[in-house]
Amino acid sequence: MTEYISPITLSDAAVNRIKIMIADRKKPTVGVRIGVCTKGCSGLTYTIEFADEKNPTDDVVETKGVTLLIDHKATIFIFGTEMDFVEENFQSGFVFRNPNEKGRCNCGKSFHV
Amino acid sequence: MLLQINEPTSRSNKNDVAIGIDLGTTNSVVAVVKNGQSLVLRDEQGSGLIPSVVAYGDDGSIVVGNEARHELLSNPQIVVSSIKRLMGRGISDIKSLVGTLPFELGIAADGGMVRLKVSGKTLTPVEVSADILLAIKARAENALGSVKSAVITVPAYFDDAARNATKDAAKLAGIKVLRLINEPTAAALAYGLDNHVEGLYAIYDFGGGTFDISLLHMERGVFQVRATGGDVALGGDDLDHSIAEVFLSERTKLFGNETITSTEAKQVLSIGRMAKECLSINSCGDWVIKINDKSSRHYLDLKTFESLITNIVERTISICRGVIIDAGISVKEIKGVVLVGGCTRVPLIRRRVSEFFECNPLVDINPDEVVAVGAAMQAYALTAGSSTLLLDVTPLSLGIETMGGIVERVIPRNTPIPVAMAQEFTTYQNNQDSMLIHVVQGEREMVEQCRSLASFVLSGIPQMVAGRARICVTFVVDADGLLTVSAKEKITGIEQEVSVKPSYGLTEDEMTRMLRDSLEHAREDIKVRLFAEAKVEAIRSLLAVRAALVADGDLLSIDEKSQIHNALESVESAIRDGVIEILQTTVATLEDKTKIFAIRRINRGIHKRFD
Amino acid sequence: MNDLYKLNSDVSCCWSCKGPVIKHALFCPTCDVIQPPSDIDHFVRLGICRCYVLDLSELDRQYFHFQRLLHPDKFVCHTSKEQILSQAQVTVLNEAYETLKNPLKRAYYLLRLSGCVDIDLITKTTNSDLLMEIMEIHELLNDADTVDEIKVIEDQINAKMILCETSLEKAFVKENLDIAVELTTRLKYFKKLFEESSSRKIYITGINI
Numbered sequence: 001m002t003e004y005i006s007p008i009t010l011s012d013a014a015v016n017r018i019k020i021m022i023a024d025r026k027k028p029t030v031g032v033r034i035g036v037c038t039k040g041c042s043g044l045t046y047t048i049e050f051a052d053e054k055n056p057t058d059d060v061v062e063t064k065g066v067t068l069l070i071d072h073k074a075t076i077f078i079f080g081t082e083m084d085f086v087e088e089n090f091q092s093g094f095v096f097r098n099p100n101e102k103g104r105c106n107c108g109k110s111f112h113v
Numbered sequence: 114m115l116l117q118i119n120e121p122t123s124r125s126n127k128n129d130v131a132i133g134i135d136l137g138t139t140n141s142v143v144a145v146v147k148n149g150q151s152l153v154l155r156d157e158q159g160s161g162l163i164p165s166v167v168a169y170g171d172d173g174s175i176v177v178g179n180e181a182r183h184e185l186l187s188n189p190q191i192v193v194s195s196i197k198r199l200m201g202r203g204i205s206d207i208k209s210l211v212g213t214l215p216f217e218l219g220i221a222a223d224g225g226m227v228r229l230k231v232s233g234k235t236l237t238p239v240e241v242s243a244d245i246l247l248a249i250k251a252r253a254e255n256a257l258g259s260v261k262s263a264v265i266t267v268p269a270y271f272d273d274a275a276r277n278a279t280k281d282a283a284k285l286a287g288i289k290v291l292r293l294i295n296e297p298t299a300a301a302l303a304y305g306l307d308n309h310v311e312g313l314y315a316i317y318d319f320g321g322g323t324f325d326i327s328l329l330h331m332e333r334g335v336f337q338v339r340a341t342g343g344d345v346a347l348g349g350d351d352l353d354h355s356i357a358e359v360f361l362s363e364r365t366k367l368f369g370n371e372t373i374t375s376t377e378a379k380q381v382l383s384i385g386r387m388a389k390e391c392l393s394i395n396s397c398g399d400w401v402i403k404i405n406d407k408s409s410r411h412y413l414d415l416k417t418f419e420s421l422i423t424n425i426v427e428r429t430i431s432i433c434r435g436v437i438i439d440a441g442i443s444v445k446e447i448k449g450v451v452l453v454g455g456c457t458r459v460p461l462i463r464r465r466v467s468e469f470f471e472c473n474p475l476v477d478i479n480p481d482e483v484v485a486v487g488a489a490m491q492a493y494a495l496t497a498g499s500s501t502l503l504l505d506v507t508p509l510s511l512g513i514e515t516m517g518g519i520v521e522r523v524i525p526r527n528t529p530i531p532v533a534m535a536q537e538f539t540t541y542q543n544n545q546d547s548m549l550i551h552v553v554q555g556e557r558e559m560v561e562q563c564r565s566l567a568s569f570v571l572s573g574i575p576q577m578v579a580g581r582a583r584i585c586v587t588f589v590v591d592a593d594g595l596l597t598v599s600a601k602e603k604i605t606g607i608e609q610e611v612s613v614k615p616s617y618g619l620t621e622d623e624m625t626r627m628l629r630d631s632l633e634h635a636r637e638d639i640k641v642r643l644f645a646e647a648k649v650e651a652i653r654s655l656l657a658v659r660a661a662l663v664a665d666g667d668l669l670s671i672d673e674k675s676q677i678h679n680a681l682e683s684v685e686s687a688i689r690d691g692v693i694e695i696l697q698t699t700v701a702t703l704e705d706k707t708k709i710f711a712i713r714r715i716n717r718g719i720h721k722r723f724d
Numbered sequence: 725m726n727d728l729y730k731l732n733s734d735v736s737c738c739w740s741c742k743g744p745v746i747k748h749a750l751f752c753p754t755c756d757v758i759q760p761p762s763d764i765d766h767f768v769r770l771g772i773c774r775c776y777v778l779d780l781s782e783l784d785r786q787y788f789h790f791q792r793l794l795h796p797d798k799f800v801c802h803t804s805k806e807q808i809l810s811q812a813q814v815t816v817l818n819e820a821y822e823t824l825k826n827p828l829k830r831a832y833y834l835l836r837l838s839g840c841v842d843i844d845l846i847t848k849t850t851n852s853d854l855l856m857e858i859m860e861i862h863e864l865l866n867d868a869d870t871v872d873e874i875k876v877i878e879d880q881i882n883a884k885m886i887l888c889e890t891s892l893e894k895a896f897v898k899e900n901l902d903i904a905v906e907l908t909t910r911l912k913y914f915k916k917l918f919e920e921s922s923s924r925k926i927y928i929t930g931i932n933i
Contacts, residue, residue, distance in 0.1 A: 021118055032118060048118045086115065093115025291800050335788045435926050495800040502792055529818045531796065531811045591811060592796040 006061055008034070008068060008078055013085040014094060015064045022050070030054055031067030034083075036074040046074075046096055131262045131291055131496045132253050133299070133488025136242065136279065138197040138322030138348060139386075139455065141165050142485035143249045145257060146493035151303070151486045154256050161482050163252065165321075166194040167244050169232040177248035182383075189379040191232045195350055196245070198322045199227050199238040200282075201274030226278075242282035250288060262289040264492040266484050268323040269295035269508050270343035272554050273566050273596045280593070291495045293593045296320070297327035298338060298503060299487030300453040303478055305331045305501075310475075313339070313446055317466050317474070318453035318484075319429060322348035326433045328440050328447070334501045340440035340527050341508045342432055347425065349456040353385035355421045360384065360402055360411045367409055377404050392418045393458040419461045426462055430469050439527070450474045455481050505530055511566075511588055511596060514551035516541060518560045523588045526556065530594060535587040537603075539580045547572040548584060550600050571600040573607045644693045651684050651700050658707055661714060668713045673706075680706045739805075750793060750813065758794070758806050761813045765837060766820035776834060776893040778824060787821045827889050828915050831908040834896055840905065847909040858913050865921055874925050878918065885914045 010018075022029045033051040051069050054060065058069040070078060082097045132154075135142045140162040144153045153161040156179075168174075168181035168191050176184070185192045203226065228235050253260045265288075267279055276293055283290045297316035304310055311332055318325040325343035329336055361381060364371060373381070384400050391398045397414035437444060450470040456462060457480050467473055478486060494501055506529050512522040515538065523536045540548065548571045555563030574582050583603040590596050601607065658681060666674065680703040687696040734747045743754035748762045767774040770786045792798075794817060799810040823829045832843050840846060861877065868874045888911040895904040 018118070046116055048116050050118060050120060088115070093117050095115060292797065333788075335791070431929065434929055438922055438925055438929075441922070491797075495797055498798075500792070502788065502795060503797060504791060504795075529822065531815045532818055533815045534819075589815070592814075 006063055007059065007070065007075055007080070008061055008063075009082045010063050010066060010068070011082060011084040012064075014083050015066050017085040017094075018066050025050060028052070031060075031069050033058065033069040033071060034074060034078060035071035036078070046078075048094060130257050130260060131264065131492035132257070132260055133485050133490065133492045134246070134249055134263050134265045134288075135296065135299070135482075135485035135488060136197065136245065136249075136265055136267075136282075137165055137484075138195050138320055138350065139165060140321070140481065141245055141249055142482050143253050144482065144485040144489035145253070146489050147257075151489050153482045153485060154252050156252070161479075161485070163245070163249060164194075165197065165245050166192060167196070167241055168192045169234060169236075171232050175244055177245055185379055185383050189376040192379070193229060193231055193236070193241050194379075195322055196238050196241040198346070198348075198350070199229075200242065201272065201276070201278040202227055202238070239278050239282045239285065242279065243285035246282055246286035246288060250286060261287075262291050262492070262496070264292050264294055264299075264488045264495065265290055266296045266299045266488050267293050268318070268320070268343065268345060269297050269325045269327050269338075269341040270323060270345050271295075271594075272345075272509055272564055273511075273594070274564070275345070276594055280595070290593075291492060293595075294488060294491055294503065295325075295327065295338070295341070295505060295508070295594075296484045297325050297341070297451075297453065298329065298336060298505060299485075299491065300451050300478075300483045301327075301329045301331065301336055301487070302490050302501070302503065303483045303487035304451050304475060305336060310449065312448035313442070315433070315447050315450040315470060316453060317429070317433070317450055317457065318343075319456040319462060320348055320454040321456075322346075322350055324348060324429050324432065326429070326436050328436060328442070335504065336502065337504045338506045338527075339442075340436050341506060342436035342439065343508075344428070344432060347428060349386075349389070349454070350382075351425050352389050352422050352456065352459070353382050355385075355425070356388045356413065356418070357381045357385035359413070359421060360400070360409075363411055364402065364404075364407075364409050368407055371404065373404065380404070388413055388418075389459065390455075393460065415460070422459070422461065426459075426465050429462075430465055433469060444469070444471060447472075451483075452476050452480050453483055505592075505594070507532065507590055507594065509554045509564075510556055511552070511554050511590070512563075513538070513586060514549075514553060514560045520553055520555075520558060520560055520563055523586065524590065528590075530590045531592050533587060533589045535585050538584045538586060540574065540577065540582045540584075541579055543579050544576040545579065545582070546574050546576060548574060548600075550586060550598065552588075552596070552598050566596065567598070569598075569600075571602065571607070573605075574602050575605050577604075644691060644696070647693055647696050647700070648688055651688055651696055654700060654703060655681060655684060658703065661707075661710065665710075665714050665717060668717065669710060673709070676706050677703075677710065750790075758799070758809045758813065760809050761816045766823050766833060769817060769820045770824065772824075774834075774837075776830065776896045777889065778830070780825070783821070783824060787817070790817050827885070828908070828911050831892055831904070831911060835901070835904060835908060838896075838899070838901055838904075840901065843908075846905050847912050851906075851909075854910060854913065858917065861917055862920070865917070865924055868924065869928070871925055871928055874921050874928070878921050881914050881918050881921065885911060885918070888914065 018032055022032075027050075030051045030053055033047075033049045035047045035049070051058075054069060055071075057072040059072060059075050061068040061070060078096070084095050084097060086092065086095055130145055130147070133144045133146075135144075142153060142161050142163070144151055144161075146152070155161045156163075160179075163178045164182040166178065166181040166185065168176040168184040168188070170176070170191060181192055182194075185194065226237050226239070228237055229241070230236075250260055263283070265279060265283055267276055271279070279293060280290055297318045300316050300318065301314060304314075313328060313330050316325070316327045316329060318327075323343060323345050324347040325341065327341040328339045330339055331337075357378075361373070381402060381404075384402055388398065388400055392413065392415055395415075397412070399410055399412040402409050402411065437447075447470055449472055450466060452463070452466065452474045457466070457474075457476075463474060490501075491503065493499070506527045507524055508526060510522050510526045511524040512520045513536075515521045521536065521538075524532060524534050528534075538548070549568060550571055551560065551568040552566045553560055553563040554566050557563050571584065574584070584600060585603055586598065586600045588596060588598055658677065662669075662674075662677070669677070680699070683699040684696070684703050687699045690696075735744045736747055737743070738745045738752035738755060738757065738759065740757040741752060741755035743752055745752050745759055748764055748768070749759060751758055761769075765774070770783065770790065772778065772783060772786055791814065794810055794813040796807060796810045796814060799807045802810075823833050832847075835843055861881065864877050865874065868877060888907050892904060892907045892911070895901075895907055
C-alpha cells in the first residue's frame with residue numbers, strides 16, 4: 001500500500017457537525033466542497049458548500065466517514081490544513097487552521113499563503 | 114470569522130463569457146477565446162461577418178445583417194448602413210459625406226448629434242449601433258449562453274466623441290464594456306500571441322470607413338503603441354464610391370442627366386462594392402445598373418480600377434510616412450506589417466504597402482476577422498488574467514482654446530494612457546469673474562480646424578487684475594481613452610469638473626430615456642419568462658388536484674368539492690388570461706382550498722397502513 | 725506589536741484591511757490590495773538610480789515591470805475603488821516614464837529636484853553665440869529642398885544634442901547647477917530645431933497629418 005497523505009484533516013467536532021448538517025439537508029448529498037475564491041480584503045477566502053454531484057476537477061478526500069470534495073484550484077492553498085468546528089458565545093462555524101498561511105487580514109475572512 | 118456550509122452557488126457567473134467585438138463600418142465580427150483557442154462565431158453558412166446594416170420595417174421590425182443587406186437592393190429606403198461613420202459626429206462634420214450617406218439626415222434642436230430619418234423614425238447613430246450590437250450579442254448567446262461583457266474595438270483614430278458614442282451604444286444593448294481597445298492594437302495582439310513576433314511592427318488597417326496606421330513595439334508579452342495616425346473619413350466606402358461615380362458618369366453619357374434619389378444612390382454604391390470585391394480576385398468584370406427602367410452595362414478592368422483608386426491609396430501611404438517621421442524612426446526599423454480590413458485584399462494596396470514597408474505583409478489571419486480575434490484575446494486576458502500587457506496612447510492631441518482661437522495643447526498625441534496633465538491659464542481682463550473652457554482635439558493650431566469636444570464655464574473667479582488669477586485645467590484620460598476635464602482657480606480653490614460629454618454625443622437625458630426604454634423592454638421580457646414558469650407550476654397543481662379528486666373525492670363534502678372546482682376553474686382561466694399576478698393569486702387560493710383535503714388524504718394513508 | 729507601527733512614521737494603514745503598510749508600498753502585505761500612489765520622485769517610482777544618463781533599456785524593463793503589476797487591465801474584475809487606485813498609480817507611473825525617457829524633460833526634472841523653479845524662464849537664452857548658432861541651422865533648414873538634405877542637418881543637430889547630454893551628466897554629478905541650466909537651455913533650443921526639421925520633412929514629402 002502506498003502511503004497517502006491527506007491534504008486536509010478534520011477535527012472530530014467538524015466531522016460530527018458536517019454529518020448532522022448533511023442529514024438535516026434532506027437532499028441527496030455527495031459531500032462537502034471546499035474551494036477558495038478571490039473575495040475578501042486579503043484576496044483569497046475559503047468557501048464551503050454542499051455538493052450535489054462530483055466535478056471532474058475535484059480532489060476527493062474521504063476521512064472519518066465524511067466525503068470532502070476539494071476544488072482542484074484550492075488544493076494547493078488548503079494542503080496541510082485542519083478543518084475544525086468551533087462554537088463561540090454567539091456563533092458557531094468552521095475554521096481552517098493553516099500552517100501555510102503567512103498573513104491574515106484583520107477581518108479574518110481572507111488570507112494569503 | 115467562522116464559515117458556514119452554504120448551498121451550492123449557481124455557476125451561471127462562471128459560464129458568463131467575455132467576448133470580443135469588432136464593430137465595423139461595413140461588417141462586424143464577434144469572437145471568443147474558449148479552452149485557450151480563439152474562435153470566430155459564425156452563421157450556418159460559415160460566415161463570421163455580420164454586415165453592419167440595419168433594416169427598419171414600417172411595422173417596427175428591426176433586421177440586422179445579411180437580410181438587411183439584401184433589403185438594400187430591393188427596399189433601400191428602410192436600410193441604414195455605414196453608421197459608424199456618423200458615430201459622435203455633428204451635422205457640420207459630415208457635410209462632405211452627405212453624398213456618400215444615402216439617409217435623410219436631421220439634427221436635434223440643440224445642435225447635437227446627427228439624426229437619421231428612417232421608416233418614420235428618428236434615430237441616432239448610437240441607437241443604430243446598439244441594434245447591431247444586439248444582433249452580435251444574440252449570435253454570441255446562441256453559441257455560448259449568457260454573455261454580459263465584451264471588449265469592443267474602435268479605430269485608433271476615433272476621437273473622444275466617437276468613443277463615448279460607442280460605449281453608449283453598448284450600454285443600450287446591455288453589454289458591459291470591459292475595455293475599448295484600438296483596432297490595430299487588437300490585430301497586433303492576435304498576431305503577437307499566435308506567432309510570437311517581437312520587435313517593431315506596423316499595422317495597416319484599411320477598413321470600410323476608416324484608415325489607421327499604428328506602430329507597435331512587441332516584446333515579451335508587452336504591446337506598446339509607439340505612434341498612431343489615420344483618417345476617420347477614408348475607407349473602403351470611398352473605393353466603392355469612386356467606382357460608382359464612374360458608372361454614373363457612363364450613364365450620363367448614355368441617357369443624359371438623371372436625377373437620382375438617395376435610394377438609387379445606395380443601389381449604385383452597393384454595385385460599386387461588388388465590383389471592388391470582384392476586382393480583388395479577378396482581373397475584370399461587368400455589372401448592370403437599372404434605374405428608372407433604364408438598364409446600363411458597365412465594364413471595369415483591374416487596370417482602370419487601380420487608376421481610379423490610386424489617389425486614395427497614395428493618401429494612406431503618405432499618412433504612413435507621416436506617422437513614421439513623427440515616431441522618429443526609419444522604415445528599415447520596422448520588422449513587419451500586418452494587414453487588417455477587407456480592403457487590404459485589393460491587389461494595388463498590397464503591392465503599395467509591401468513596396469513602402471520593404472517587406473511582405475503578414476496576412477495569415479483573415480484580415481476581416483483578425484481584429485475580433487484580438488479583442489476576444491483581450492477580453493479573455495481581462496477576465497481570466499494574463500501576462501500580456503497592452504500599453505496604449507492618445508491618438509490625437511487634446512487642448513483648450515486660448516486668446517484669438519489658438520489651441521494650447523495640454524496632452525500631446527501619442528502619450529501613454531492613462532494620463533493626467535495640468536496646464537495653468539490666466540484671465541485676460543481686469544475683474545474677469547468667469548472663464549470659458551473650450552476643450553478641443555486635433556493637431557491643428559487653430560480652434561476651428563480642430564474638433565470641438567465640449568465647453569464649460571468656470572465661474573466665481575474672484576475679482577483680480579488681468580493675468581493674476583491662476584486657473585489650473587487638468588485633463589485626465591482613462592484606460593479606455595476617455596477624457597475628463599476639470600478646472601480650478603488656485604488662489605481661491607474654486608473647482609469645476611466635467612466629464613467631457615462631447616458636443617456631438619448624446620445628452621445625459623437622451624441616454625437616460627433610451628436606457629429606460631430598453632429596460633422596459635427587458636422588464637417585459639422578464640414578465641413573459643416569469644409567467645411561463647408560473648404557468649408550468651399551475652398546470653402541475655391542476656393535474657395533481659384532479660388526480661387526487663378522482664382517487665379520494667369521497668373525503669369531501671359537496672360544498673367543499675364545489676369550492677375546489679371553482680378554484681380549479683379560476684386557475685385555468687388565469688392561465689388563459691396570461692396575467693401573472695392573477696395566476697399567482699388563483700394558485701394560492703387553490704392551495705388554500707385544498708389544504709383540508711390534503712390533511713384528510715394523509716390521515717387516510719396512515720390509517721390504511723396501520724389498519 | 726501595534727505600538728511598534730505607531731512609532732514608525734514610515735508605516736501607514738491599508739485602506740482595505742487596516743493592516744500596516746510600509747510607506748510607498750504598492751500593495752498591502754497583508755491583504756495584497758493595491759494602495760494609492762505615494763508622493764515619491766520619478767526615479768524612486770521606477771526603481772532606478774538618480775542620474776542624468778540612463779540605461780534606456782533598464783528604464784523600459786522597470787516600466788514594464790510596474791505596468792504588469794499596476795495596469796488597469798489587471799483590475800477589470802476588481803472593485804471600483806481598486807480600479808480607481810490602479811488608474812491613479814499608472815497615471816503617475818506614465819508621467820514618471822515619459823519624463824525620464826525624454827532627455828530634455830529629464831534635465832528639467834533634475835533641475836527641479838535640485839531646487840530650481842520657473843525653469844521655462846531660466847532656460848530662456850540671452851546668449852548671442854547660441855542664438856547665432858541656432859539661426860544658422862534654421863537658415864539651412866529653410867533652404868533644404870530634399871529629405872536627404874534635411875537628414876544631413878538632422879545628423880548635425882543630433883550630434884550637438886548628444887554632446888549636450890554627456891556634458892549635462894557631468895554637470896549634474898558635480899552639482900554645478902549654473903552649467904546644467906546653460907546646457908539644458910542649449911538642449912531645449914536644439915530640440916526645437918529638431919522638431920522643426922521633422923515638420924519640414926513632412927512638408928516636403930507633401931503631406932499634412
